[in-house]
Amino acid sequence: xxxxxxxxKWTKKPTNERIFGNFIESGIGRQIPGIWSEMIxxxxxxxxxxxxxxxxxxxxxxxxxxxxNAPFWHxxxxxxxxxxxxxxxxxxxxxxxxxxxxxALRVQNTDGKEAGIKQSRIHLREGQEYKFTIDACxxxxxxxxGLNGFGDIIHSDKKKxxxxxxxxxxxxxxxxxxxxxxxxxxxxxxxxxxxxxxKFYWAGGIVLSCVSLMPTDxxxxxxxxxxxxLIAISPSVIRFPGGCFISFFNWExxxxxxxxxxxxxxxxxxxxxxxxVGMDEFMQLAKIVGFExxxxxxxxxxxxxxxxxxxxxxxxxxxxxxxxxxxLNGHKEPYNVKLIELDNEPARKWTCEQYANKCVEFIEExxxxxxxxxxxxxxxxxxLENLERLLEITGKYITHVGFRDSSxxxxxxxxxxxxxxxxxHGTSLKLANTEWxxxxxxxxxxxxxxxxxxxxxxxxxxxxxxxxxxTYLQNWNSALNTAKRTLDHISxxxxxxxxxxxxxxxxxxxxxxxNSSKDRCWISCCGRxxxxxxxxxxxxxxxxxxxxxxxxxxxxxxxxxxxxRMFLINLHSASVEVSLSGLDMKKAYTLSCxxxxxxxxxxxxxxxxxxxxxxxxxxxxxxxxCCFE
Numbered sequence: 001x002x003x004x005x006x007x008x009k010w011t012k013k014p015t016n017e018r019i020f021g022n023f024i025e026s027g028i029g030r031q032i033p034g035i036w037s038e039m040i041x042x043x044x045x046x047x048x049x050x051x052x053x054x055x056x057x058x059x060x061x062x063x064x065x066x067x068x069n070a071p072f073w074h075x076x077x078x079x080x081x082x083x084x085x086x087x088x089x090x091x092x093x094x095x096x097x098x099x100x101x102x103x104a105l106r107v108q109n110t111d112g113k114e115a116g117i118k119q120s121r122i123h124l125r126e127g128q129e130y131k132f133t134i135d136a137c138x139x140x141x142x143x144x145x146g147l148n149g150f151g152d153i154i155h156s157d158k159k160k161x162x163x164x165x166x167x168x169x170x171x172x173x174x175x176x177x178x179x180x181x182x183x184x185x186x187x188x189x190x191x192x193x194x195x196x197x198x199k200f201y202w203a204g205g206i207v208l209s210c211v212s213l214m215p216t217d218x219x220x221x222x223x224x225x226x227x228x229x230l231i232a233i234s235p236s237v238i239r240f241p242g243g244c245f246i247s248f249f250n251w252e253x254x255x256x257x258x259x260x261x262x263x264x265x266x267x268x269x270x271x272x273x274x275x276x277v278g279m280d281e282f283m284q285l286a287k288i289v290g291f292e293x294x295x296x297x298x299x300x301x302x303x304x305x306x307x308x309x310x311x312x313x314x315x316x317x318x319x320x321x322x323x324x325x326x327x328l329n330g331h332k333e334p335y336n337v338k339l340i341e342l343d344n345e346p347a348r349k350w351t352c353e354q355y356a357n358k359c360v361e362f363i364e365e366x367x368x369x370x371x372x373x374x375x376x377x378x379x380x381x382x383x384l385e386n387l388e389r390l391l392e393i394t395g396k397y398i399t400h401v402g403f404r405d406s407s408x409x410x411x412x413x414x415x416x417x418x419x420x421x422x423x424x425h426g427t428s429l430k431l432a433n434t435e436w437x438x439x440x441x442x443x444x445x446x447x448x449x450x451x452x453x454x455x456x457x458x459x460x461x462x463x464x465x466x467x468x469x470x471t472y473l474q475n476w477n478s479a480l481n482t483a484k485r486t487l488d489h490i491s492x493x494x495x496x497x498x499x500x501x502x503x504x505x506x507x508x509x510x511x512x513x514x515n516s517s518k519d520r521c522w523i524s525c526c527g528r529x530x531x532x533x534x535x536x537x538x539x540x541x542x543x544x545x546x547x548x549x550x551x552x553x554x555x556x557x558x559x560x561x562x563x564x565r566m567f568l569i570n571l572h573s574a575s576v577e578v579s580l581s582g583l584d585m586k587k588a589y590t591l592s593c594x595x596x597x598x599x600x601x602x603x604x605x606x607x608x609x610x611x612x613x614x615x616x617x618x619x620x621x622x623x624x625x626c627c628f629e
Contacts, residue, residue, distance in 0.1 A: 001576075001577045001578070001579050001617065002547050002548065002549060002552055002576050002577065002578045002579065002620075003547075003548065003579050004545050004546070004547060004554055004566070004578065004579065004580075004583070005545065005546040005547075005548075006543055006544075006545050006546075006556050007543055007544045007545065007546070008543065009543060009544070010541045010542065010543045010558070011491070011492070011493025011494070011495065011541045011542050011543075012493060012494075012495045012541070013493055013494035013495040013541070014493075014494045014539040014540050014541055014560060015489065015490045015492070015493060015494045015497070015498075015539065015540060015541075015542065016494055016498065016539045017236035017537070017539065018236050018237050018292070018498050018499045018500075019236070019486065019489040019490065019497070019498070019499070019500045020234070020235055020236040020237070020486075020500075020530060020533070020534055020537070021235060021236055021237035021238065021239065021294065021499055021500050021501040021502065022235040022237070022238045022239070022291075022501055022502050022504070022505045022513060023238065023239040023240075023243070023434075023435055023501040023502065023503045023504050023505060024238055024239070024240045024241065024282075024504065024505045024506070025240075025241065025242050025243035025244075025245050025504065026240070026241040026242065026243075026245050026249070026266070026273055026277065027241075027242075027245040027266030027267075027268070027269050027271065027273040028055070028058075028243065028244075028245060028266065028269045028508070029055070029058075029077075029269075029507060029508055029509070030076050030077055030079075030506075030507040030516075031504060031505065031506050031507055031508060031512075032273075032274075032276075032277050033076075033507075034076050034226070034506040034507035034514075034515075034516035035222055035223060035226045035277075035285075035505070035506050035516060036221060036222060036223070036276060036277055037214045037215055037218035037221060037222060037223045037224075038212060038213070038214055038274075038276060039122055039123070039130075039213040039214060039215075039518070040119060040122075040196065040211055040212060040213050041079055041080055041119065042081075042082065042263075042272055042274075043100075043210055043211050043212055043274060044100040044101060044209075044210045044262075044263040044272075044274060045082065045104065045105035045208050045209075045210070045211075046101075046263050046272050047092070048081070048272075049265045049266070049270055049271055049272055050270055050271075051063070051269065051270035051271050052268070052269060052270035054244070054268060054269060055269045055270055055271070056461055057459060057460060057461060058469065058509075059468060059469060059470060059509050060458070060460070060461055060462050060463075060464070060467060060468040060469055060470075061461060061462070061463045061465075061468060062461055062463055064463075065463045065465075069465070070465060070468070070470070070509075071465055071468075071470065071471050071474070071510075072470040072471075072474055072509045072510045074515060074517040074602055075121070075123065075517040075518040075519065076507050076515065076516050076517040076518060077507065078121055078518070080119050080120045080121050081119075082105075082117050082118070082119055083117070083118050083119070083120070084107075084115075084116075084117060084118075085114065085115060085116035085117060085118050085197055085198075085199055086109075086113060086114035086115040086116065086199070087109060087110045087111045087113060087114070087115045088107050088108065088109065088115040088116055088117060089107075089108045089110060090105060090106070090107060090108075090117075091105075091106045091108070092104070092105065092106065093105075093106040093139075093207055100135070100209050100210035100259055100260065100261065100262060100263060101209075101262040101263060102262070104179075104207050104208055104209045105117075105207070105208045106139065106205050106206075106207055107198075107205060107206050107207075107208060108139075108204070108205040109200060109201075109202060109203055109204060109205065110203070111203070112201070112202055112203035113201065114199055114201055115199065115200060115201075116162075116163075116197055116198045116199035116200060117197070117198050117208070118195050118196060118197040118198070119195070119196045120195050120196075121193055121518070122166065122167070122193065122194050122195065122196045122213070123193055123518040123519050124166070124167055124188040124190070124191060124192050124193075124194060125188055125191050125215075125519075126188055126189065126190045126191045127187060127188065128187065128188050128215055128217070129185065129186070129187045129188075129215065129216040129217070130166075130185070130186055130187075130188065130213060130214065130215055130216065131183065131184075131185050131212075131213070131214055131215075131216050132164065132166070132183065132184045132185070132186070132211075132212070132213050133181065133182065133183050133184075133211070133212045133259075134164070134173070134181075134182050134198075134208070134210070134211045134212075135179055135180070135181050135182075135208075135209040135210050135211075135259060136162070136173075136175055136179065136180070136182065136198075136206060136207065136208050136209065136211075137175055137176065137177055137178055137179040137180065137206070137207050138156075138160045138175050138176060138177050138204065138205070138206055138207070139177070139204055139205035139206065139207055140154055140155050140156060140177035141154040154177075155176070155177045155178060156176060156177050157176050158176060159174035159175065159176055160174065160175055160176070160200070160202060160204070160206075161173070161174055161175075161200065161201075161202075162175055162198060162199065162200045162206060163197075163198075163199045163200065163201075164184065164197070164198060165195070165196070165197040165199065166186070166194060166196050166197075166213070167188070167189075167190075167192050167194030167195075168188075168189045168190060168192070168194075169186045169188070169189065171184050171186070175206065179207065179209055181259070185216065196213065198211075209259075210259050212259070219288060220281070220284045220285065220288060221276070221277075221281055221284075222281075222285055222288075223516060223521060225516075225520055225521035226506070226514065226516055226521045227285075227288060227289065228521075229514050229521050229522070229523050229527070230285075230289045230505075230514070231288075231289055231290070232523070232531055233513055233514070233523065233527050233530050233531045233534065234289075234290065234291075234531070234534045235289070235291045235505075235513070235530070236291055236292060237291055237292045237293075237294050237339065237499060237501065238282075238285075238286065238291045238292075238293065238294065238501075238505065239294040239296060239341065239434065239435070239501045240282050240293065240294070240295065240296065241254075241278075241282070241296065242296050242344055243296070243344055243435075244268040244269065244344055244345065245266060245268060245269065245273075246296040246297070246298050246343060246344050247268065247298055247299075247300040247301060247343060247344060247345075247348070247349075248266075248267040248268060248298070248300075248301055249298045249302075250264075250298075250302070251278070251279060251298075251306075251310050251313075253275050253278075254275040254277070254278025254279060255278050255279055255280060255313070255325075255326075255329055256329055258275075258276050261274075261275040261276070261278070262275065263275060279310075279313065279314065280326070280329060280330070280331055283314070283331070283335045283337075286335075292338070292339065293335070293337050293339065294339040294340075294341060294376075294499070294501070295310075295314070295337055295339065295340055295341070296341040296343065296344060297310070297340055297341065297342055297343060297362065297366075298343065299342060299343040299346070299358055299359075299362055300343055300346070300348075300349050304361050304362045304364075304365035304366070305365060307362050307365060307366050308365045308366050308368055308369060309321075309322050310322075311337075311340075311366045311369045311371060311373070312369045313325060313326050314326075314334070314335045314337045315334045315335060315336055315337055315369060315370075315371040316334060316369060317334060318332050336371070337371070337373075338371075338372070338373060338374050339373075339374050339376065339499070340366065340373050340374065340375050340376065341375075341376040341378070341402065341434060342359050342362065342363075342375060342376065342377050342378060343378060344378060345378065345381055346358075346378050346381050347381035347382060352382040352386040352389055352390055353389065353393065355378070355381070355382070355390075356377075356389075356390050356392075356393035356394050357393060359375075359377055359393075359394050359397065359398070360393060360394060360397055363375055363394075363397045363398070364397075374399040374400065375397060375398040375399055375400070376398070376399070376400040376401075376402045376432055376434060376499070377390065377394055377398050377400070377401060377402055378402050378434070379401045379402055379403055380402060380403040380404040380405070380434075384413055384414060384417065387401070387414070387417050387418075388417060388421070391417075391418075391421045391429070395421055395425060395427060395429065396425065396427065398429065399428075399429065399430065400429065400430050400431070400432040400498065400499060401414075401418055401429055401430070401431050401432065402432045402433070402434040403431060403432070403433060403434075404433060404434065404435050404436060405433070405436075406431070406433040406436060406485065406488065406489060406492075406497070406500060407439075407485070407488065408488055411431070411488075411492060411497070414431060415431070415492075415496050418430075418431055418496065419496065430495075430496055430497060430498040430499075431492075431496055431497045431498070432497070432498060432499035432500065433489075433499070433500040433501065434499070434500075434501050435501055435503045436485070436500060436501070436502060436503055437457075437473060437502075437503050437511050438473060438478040438479070438481045438482040438485065438502075438511075438526055439478075439481040439484075439485065440455050440456070440457070440472035440473060440477075440478055440481065441453060441454050441455060441456075441481070442477050442571075442596060443550065443551050443571050443572070444551075444571075444572065444573055444596075446477070446596050446597055447595050447596060447597055448597065450466050451466060451471075451472070451597075455472055457469050468509070469509065469510075469511065470509030470510040470511070471510070472510075473509070473510035473511040473526075474509075474510025474511075474524060474525065474599045475510075475525060475596060475597045475598065475599045476525050476593035476595065476596055476597070476598050476599065476606070476607065476623060477596035477597065477623075478510075478525065478526060479524075479525035479526045479528065479529045479593075479607075480529075480569060480571055480623060480625065482502070482526045482529050482530070483529045483532075483533065483569050483625045484553055484569055484571070486500075486529070486530070486533055487533075487553065487555045487567055487569070490537075490540065490542050490555060490557060490567075491542045491544060491555055493541065493542060494539070494541075502526070502530070510524070510599070512524055512526070512527070513526055513527030513530055514527055515600070515602070517602055519602070520602060522600055522601075522602060522605075523600065524599070524600050525593070525598075525599050525600055525607060527600075528591060528600065528607045529591065529625060532589075532591040532609070532625060532627075533567075533625075533627075536565060536567075536589060536627040536629070538559040538560065538561075538563070539559065539560055540557040540558055540559045540560070540565070541557065541558050542555055542556065542557045542558075543555075543556045543557075543558075544556075545566070549572075549576070551570065551571040551572040552568065552569070552570055552571070552572070552576055552578075552620070553568065553569045553571070554566060554567065554568045554569075555567045563629075564584070564585075564629075565627055565628065565629050566583065566585060566627070566628040567625075567626070567627050567628075568620060568625075568626040568627075568628070569624070569625050569626070570620045570621065570622055570623065570624045570626070571623070572622050572623075573596070573622040573623060574622050575619050575620060575621050575622050576619075576620050576622075577617055577618070577619050577620070578617060578618045578619075578620050579616070579617050580614060580615070580616055580617055580618055580628075581616065583628065585614050585628035585629060586613070586614055586629065587611060587612070587613065587614060587628070587629050588611065588612040588613075588614055588618055588626055588627070588628050589609070589610075589611045589626065589627045589629070590609065590610045590611070590612070590620075590621065590624050590625065590626045590627075591607065591608075591609050591624065591625045591626075592607070592608055592609075592610070592621050592623060592624040592625075593606050593607045593608070593623055594606065594623070595623075596623065614628065
């Protein structure tokens with residue numbers, strides 16, 4: 001029997017909800033497409049940009065292995081190319097009449113028969129209403145180059161017919177030589193996976209600038225099920241838009257009318273970033289779900305003044321220049337953002353001192369806007385050995401020291417450094433973990449015996465699914481470790497630790513809280529843990545509890561209203577009996593799964609919840625997270 005031995009030593013200040021943070025990175029994998037309701041891939045018809053090595057290194061496999069055989073795979077990872085229909089020939093065209101950038105796709109019909117463009121594997125649901133839009137024109141006759149530098153067109157009002165086919169549905173549009181916006185709303189007649197086609201039957205060409213297909217029940221552009229699941233998980237903070245993506249991000253490209261935003265290459269990861277989800281869309285999601293935005297600022301390829309303008313866009317009144325721009329984009333009231341993170345992995349460009357001085361330069365410029373901002377530095381890039389020097393330069397400007405390790409062993413070394421600085425300078429800096437995955441090791445062998453229970457991510461391509469990062473991060477064992485690390489965060493107390501961002505939100509090969517396929521969205525194992533802990537958490541002080549068993553972790557908490565809770569995790573496969581002598585607890589709430597390698601699937605769940613009345617002892621089932629209240 002496990003005898004619980006409370007230390008009697010309590011943290012001084014309550015740990016708050018900010019430890020339940022998360023992370024969305026644009027331009028990587030299927031994260032943004034996973035939460036956004038757009039159904040067409042590469043809707044701006046950009047030239048194909050191949051994924052770069054960091055993307056394949058991230059998943060531990062090459063392109064040939066990235067398919068439906070991978071253990072994390074669902075239809076949300078499919079990416080379909082635009083393909084020709086009939087005699088179609090593709091080329092690029094440039095001109096001031098284009099949208100979604102300065103160029104568009106020219107589709108030419110060379111024989112006057114059927115020609116066009118199509119994309120496969122569009123998922124329709126019976127009875128669902130969809131809105132289709134397109135910006136397109138027929139190709140006019142060109143004269144010599146005009147003053148605008150692109151060439152003049154002899155325009156014609158004569159309508160030419162193009163046919164839009166989406167599965168069982170179709171419509172015809174009359175287009176002329178000026179690019180115009182067309183819309184079509186329809187209800188799917190049946191559930192099917194179909195081709196989407198744009199076809200025409202006359203000799204000549206059409207010019208396609210951008211296209212869109214979205215279910216009309218989306219919530220501010222986001223998938224309805226995604227929003228519902230995020231509300232259930234209730235992340236407290238979400239970091240956006242990077243990650244490595246931030247160091248090349250131009251925020252001005254991601255505001256305004258979405259069909260006018262230029263799609264761009266994701267310079268670090270490769271692939272296309274449509275820029276459909278920018279500052280305003282993210283802030284709308286924050287308001288709907290109820291999380292606090294944590295905005296990551298581009299320092300490496302931007303300037304302090306651009307950062308000032310971004311803060312003014314987010315927080316300035318409609319009387320300011322950037323605030324007026326926000327108002328004209330449909331958002332009159334300031335967003336009142338507080339949390340600002342100063343780039344990502346800056347050691348890729350700067351030494352410790354160079355980065356620190358850059359931080360001061362950017363902070364002083366952003367502070368001119370007048371908002372009371374909280375700044376997080378990327379201290380992890382330079383290690384604890386350089387922290388004192390980093391704080392010498394930045395300490396009086398910042399509020400949080402960001403690392404990517406918040407394990408007890410690391411915190412034992414980091415906390416004294418920050419506490420010493422605070423004491424000597426009268427500051428109240430706190431540690432944060434701006435990006436953390438669940439530990440993947442196990443105290444026992446996995447069920448199939450093939451997996452290394454002391455696995456660590458190798459950061460290299462092996463093309464071995466059992467050796468891939470994703471295999472470990474989607475399973476229940478990883479979720480148990482996520483619960484353990486979250487309780488660690490509570491145990492540090494609000495006096496020194498405040499923000500943590502779990503990595504990631506959606507569709508990153510198991511390292512996420514939700515999965516979103518083309519059909520639906522479901523909460524992952526790690527997401528189930530966060531949901532469970534959020535439901536039983538209030539700002540609290542904490543006291544460590546000894547169990548005498550390395551596989552059983554316990555933490556006693558006391559809310560601001562004096563209510564006690566005991567959190568327990570049984571990392572063993574076998575049940576353990578816990579003595580409740582001296583504990584005034586009435587109920588036990590549990591979250592369990594029967595196997596370490598089980599994980600939540602699109603149509604099948606293995607994680608289950610129970611509640612029990614408490615007596616003198618309690619049998620804590622194996623592989624279980626528990627809360628006594």
